[in-house]
Amino acid sequence: MPGPAQILTCPYCGEKKKIMSLLSGNTFGAKLWSDNKKIAPMLPEISLIQKCPECGKYYFRTRQEAVFSDDDDWGPDSGVLTFPEMKEAFMQLSEEGFIDANEERSARMMLHHTFNDYYYRNIPDGKPVNDDDWSIFKENALWIIEHVITDGVLKAEYYREIGMMEEALSILQNLTITNEFVKKVAEEVAKRIKKNDRKVFLIR
Numbered sequence: 001m002p003g004p005a006q007i008l009t010c011p012y013c014g015e016k017k018k019i020m021s022l023l024s025g026n027t028f029g030a031k032l033w034s035d036n037k038k039i040a041p042m043l044p045e046i047s048l049i050q051k052c053p054e055c056g057k058y059y060f061r062t063r064q065e066a067v068f069s070d071d072d073d074w075g076p077d078s079g080v081l082t083f084p085e086m087k088e089a090f091m092q093l094s095e096e097g098f099i100d101a102n103e104e105r106s107a108r109m110m111l112h113h114t115f116n117d118y119y120y121r122n123i124p125d126g127k128p129v130n131d132d133d134w135s136i137f138k139e140n141a142l143w144i145i146e147h148v149i150t151d152g153v154l155k156a157e158y159y160r161e162i163g164m165m166e167e168a169l170s171i172l173q174n175l176t177i178t179n180e181f182v183k184k185v186a187e188e189v190a191k192r193i194k195k196n197d198r199k200v201f202l203i204r
């Protein structure tokens, strides 16, 4: 359930912004997508990176101490970014420098997930991908494969999403999977590799 709104202060212009905070939540009815994005209706995502409504700059909400509103305003806004916004955010924040590896990993995962939201997840049939967006997505996914992902099936899935089907298939063929659920996911990934399909898909 939501708690009192959190009050953020823009580090660039000082503008205050109220966002949602959660007292508790649960993952009941959560959906898991093949790019490892989890969407839980009872645990809404509160964006780690927020956009200032006044100056338009982006900032990590975790870089400031949490201050909460003392009125009953629940701050319905969670500040979730679209892919075009996340692209801007990533450019600005990487130029300024991340304070640690965690920030960079989280920002890059957000960039990956918002691309999939924008082109596939929120549109049943998907839409044609802009060339610049595609190269940003691809370069970023390669970084994630190298620096973040340890799981073989997920690695194959990320290669599939950026169209590197041979790499994806070769990883899958060299895995020994004993878990039935993981085996099913790997089969779904393999099926899509063979169809040259790059779209993210719902696992459960």
Ligand SMILES: [Zn+2]
Pocket: 010, 011, 012, 013, 014, 015, 052, 053, 054, 055, 056, 057
């Ligand atoms: Zn601002």
